[in-house]
Amino acid sequence: MIVQTALLIGLVLFSVLAILLRDLLKSAISLAAASLFLGIIFFRMNAPYAGVFEISVVAGLITVLFILTIALTKAGDEVRESRVVNWVFPLFFIAFIIIDALVMKGLLRKIPALASGAETGTFGDVLWKGRTFDLVGQIAVILAGVFAVLALFRKGDKHD
Amino acid sequence: MIILFVALPLVVAGILPLVGKVSRRVVPDLLANAALLFLLVYAAITGRHLIAGGPVLQQLSWFGEPVAIRLALDGFSLLMLLAIALVGLAACLFSIDYMEHYGAKANYYALFLVMIAGMNGLVLATDLFNVYLFMEVAAVASYALVAFGLGRDELEAAFKYLLLSVVATAFILISVAVIFGMTGSLDFAAVAKALQELNAGAAVGVASAFFLMGFGLKAALIPFHAWLPDAHPSAPAPISAVLSGLLIKVSGVYAMTRIFLNVFGLTPALSTVLMSLGALSMVVAAFLALGQKDMKRMLAYSSISQVGYVVLGIGIGTPLGIAGGLFHLFNHALAKGLLFLTSGSVQQATGTRDLDEMGGLAKRMPITAATNLVGALSIAGVPPLNGFWSKLIIIIALVQSGHPVFAVIAVLTSVLTLWYYLLMQRKAFFGKLNEKWAAVKEAPFWMTAATVFLALLCVGIGILFSSTVTTWIQPAADVLADGVHAVIGSWGF
Structure with a gap:
């Protein structure tokens, strides 16, 4: 304690x-x-x-x-x-x-x-067999993060 | 294949930046809009047949092996999917012309579709942690979209939005942990069943309080609203439309309602709290909206006020109240989406959001002025537009359930709403044309088309309100009115 x-x-x-x-x-x-x-x-x-x-x-x-x-x-x-x-x-x-x-x-x-x-169960069991939908969500979060970086750190190509 | 609602936008989002290298405009425009059009057709035409025999439960399999992707589609989720597809498509059509000067269009569409996938995933989720995760998917994409213009205001608003959103998700996560600790499960059906058997009123009370704070922040109910009037006006117009029209409702109202009504079961105490919060938001935000000079800020405060109506209606807990709340949620999504789009047209044409600087724009932008009027009158609750019917149902439900005071507040707030919307309409569109705007032209084709599409929906639903209620709203309200039985009986995998 x-x-x-x-x-x-x-x-x-x-x-x-x-x-x-x-x-x-x-x-x-x-x-x-x-x-x-x-x-x-x-x-x-x-x-x-x-x-x-x-x-x-x-x-x-x-x-x-x-x-x-x-x-x-x-x-x-x-x-x-x-x-x-x-x-x-x-x-x-x-x-x-x-x-x-x-x-x-x-x-x-x-x-x-x-x-x-x-x-x-093992880590693999929990991740792959128990929480597969979370993986889809995680992929989506990573995609969102990557696109966010691409979008927010884009070169000033306004009016291109 | 209801997984398509999540998978399709994600896959298209994944390829968009690559496609953007080859074609900067046409192909990304086409791909993003086609994906949303497909989702709309799928939800509107196939969805109803799918749920004709009760909720559809889908357990996915991969090469014959079942995997732990479980989705559920019932009347309530179908209504939300339809709203997401409708407003999403209108905002996406609007973006074709509007986002032209921002640059990086392919990336913009990619983020937009990830946000749509996040909302769809949340609506189809059958598990508390999935709800949290997909809420984050939509949220992360939306932070970037709010900041998309890269101006100082945009970045500041996005940062403020991010911080308060993180607080909200922290509360939600704590609550999920408490529930998991008590029941040993995250699945809606299992949690609902376990909570019925456990006698843990205090712990459920704590979990409800945390959920209320978290979802209240997401739905921007007063007193948790501080971020919304900054974040929504700063975003590009189509994003404001999606944030105000959809995101606060999906990650705030939908998630809260699903968990409180279908998993915890609505107790009288919770009902009173929801109704009070709803009424407070309704009134306070309406007064705050009245004092705004910035057109989009006024709309943002109006969103808080209208979400108050939705929560008030659902909080009553009677079948009629829930139906009214959900109908208003749907109507407000369309009308507020429309108003943010028209405000975007005005901002692009004049370069300002200040109502005092505008004036007489109806002469130069007649279609935008007319569609704006439709949206404004719809939200204010003027017959025969859609907003009138939903407010009427909420008020009748309030009177029927013995809450005449709330009913009077709802009517008075509606008058206040009409007041500030007429003020906006008069300042921006009516009166003498300000000479500065002599050269202003009507918005480009796709922007006008998107607003006309939503305005027609507002009018059409108003006229055909009874068939809309029976086909779309009633099945959704039935699910919620069933309470925990809707989930315990039929959602087991």
């Missing part, structure tokens, strides 16, 4: 930091840390596939992409952190923890125990 709580607090802490920090590099690293915590939580909750993906893709791959992009574009100036971070962050964090604890305390006894067990 204590480990779980610590992990959850770490997750929220780094997530909020990722939003509030102005230095993009620090922000990206905070996001990676948050994702690492989430990955560990997934492992502890018997969802190893989700954990592996979270840590390898979100904490690993995407962070590398972020840092590469920042390295390529950064002007090299020192970024001054906003003062807001100093007082809003602790305030927000405490308020969140209190509200979260109250809601969860109220809910915990009322939600019946988890009806489903841990992930059943």
Whole structure:
């Protein structure tokens, strides 16, 4: 229970930091840390596939992409952190923890125990046999993303 | 083969950018419009025969092996598919001329079709997570489409829309997780059955609250509406038409109604919440619309107000109320689609959206002025147009179910709606022609054709309202009025 709580607090802490920090590099690293915590939580909750993906893709791959992009574009100036971070962050964090604890305390006894067990079947089974329609949706999301990049970063070919 | 509603637009979207390398205009125009025309014909002609014997359930197979793609088509989803195809086709026809000066037309059509595929997928989904996923498909495509003009306003509006939309989907996802945790399933039928057996009022209450916030944001109900008046006016006109006419209804109203009525079952408390939210949106947004000078912004506020009518009607929970709500949803999709298209014609001709700068445009753009008038009067609820009948049904249902106060509010809001629409019509089209617009010409052929198509539908449905209600609206309302039994009995795979 204590480990779980610590992990959850770490997750929220780094997530909020990722939003509030102005230095993009620090922000990206905070996001990676948050994702690492989430990955560990997934492992502890018997969802190893989700954990592996979270840590390898979100904490690993995407962070590398972020840092590469920042390295390529950064002007090299020192970024001054906003003062807001100093007082809003602790305030927000405490308020969140209190509200979260109250809601969860109220809910915990009322939600019946988890009806489903841990992930059943292998990853391939779940993905290919259980959730095939989601794959169609995922393909569509990827298509939308690619077309969005093509459209939004198009050359100024207006009036061509 | 109801999977075609999802697969066809996706496949055409996939090849469009490649085709765009060869032909920049004609072939993409042709392909996109042909795909939507096919979907319209398929929904309008084949759809009704398909569901004649009850809902159609399709389990796809791949080389004889069943795969986990399960779709369901019933009266409610068919009505939505028809609305999507109609407004989608009109917006796509309009784009032929309108999107000419934006460039990258093939990419535009590709995004447009992905958005249509997302909406169709959501409507056919039989599972909570599929609903979430296809909502995201349509949403991701729509962010890019809102920003398509690449101007500062467009980018800012798209970003704001993206952020609030992400909050909405986060709420929806939390709720899906709560439901999955309780029932161990995501399938509509299984969840509905499990919830009947479980005695978990509090947890269902929490899930409903999260869904309400998520879908409320998507449907832009007040107080969750802040993003819509920025996002919808900034988008290119055909996209505004699809966003306001379809997307808020499919990813907001449809998803919310399907889950609340067919999966959770409408409780008296939920009914009161829905009706109150609906009435609040209806009134507040109508007042906000009255104060607008930007033509498209006024239309955007009007959308929030009219979605309020839809939610109010469905929230009553009686068969007549649901039928009225759904009929208004359909009518508003057509009329608001039409109005955003005409506003696009005006904006392209004059370069402005400011109503105070316009004036007398009816002399220069008679067809646009006439079609705009049809759309405006339809939404305001003037007989014999389609909007009149749907509002009338909602008001009768309110009185019948013992909610006379809501009925009076609905009537008064309708007067307010007529007021701001007449104000718009007078400022933009009537009166003396502003000299600045002496050289303005009627919109190009396809733009005019698209608006005439929708205007004729508004008039035609108004005249033939009783057959429209019996063929399209009643089957949809029956599904919702059946409550959880509509899903538990006949949706099991």
